[in-house]
Amino acid sequence: xxxxxxxxxxxxxxxxxxxxxxxxxxxxxxxxxxxxxxxxxxxxxxxxxxxxxxxxxxxxxxxxxxxxxxxxxxxxxxxxxxxxxxxxxxxxxxxxxxxxxxxxxxxxxxxxxxxxxxxxxxxxx
Numbered sequence: 001x002x003x004x005x006x007x008x009x010x011x012x013x014x015x016x017x018x019x020x021x022x023x024x025x026x027x028x029x030x031x032x033x034x035x036x037x038x039x040x041x042x043x044x045x046x047x048x049x050x051x052x053x054x055x056x057x058x059x060x061x062x063x064x065x066x067x068x069x070x071x072x073x074x075x076x077x078x079x080x081x082x083x084x085x086x087x088x089x090x091x092x093x094x095x096x097x098x099x100x101x102x103x104x105x106x107x108x109x110x111x112x113x114x115x116x117x118x119x120x121x122x123x124x125x
Contacts, residue, residue: 035070035071036067036070037072037073039072040072040075041067041072041073041074041075042074042076042077043060043074043076043077044076044077044079045060045076047078048084049083050083050087064076088114089119091110091113092114094110095110095111095114098110
């Protein structure tokens with residue numbers, strides 16, 4: 001947690017966002033750069049663990065081309081750890097966070113996912 005008086009809200013670098021569907025406004029930090037040329041963006045188009053449909057890859061490729069032409073620096077890369085290794089941890093984390101709001105049969109479903117992934121499971125009743 002940042003000390004009082006530190007961060008984008010305290011510094012006055014705040015912009016707002018209006019949801020066009022509801023008209024609700026929310027405040028958030030402003031952009032870090034003035035133009036797209038100031039941004040470095042990493043993209044991952046596909047992964048053997050969860051292949052991406054070719055139509056989606058085509059849309060992403062088009063978007064990357066537009067961002068590049070607007071000055072952004074784009075690097076096609078791979079995740080720092082394989083998704084096949086990180087997804088089970090993610091699933092366990094999601095199950096733990098959402099368990100308080102789920103019916104018992106959903107908790108049993110998540111417990112099965114964790115067990116199939118070979119991860120340790122601690123049940124609190």
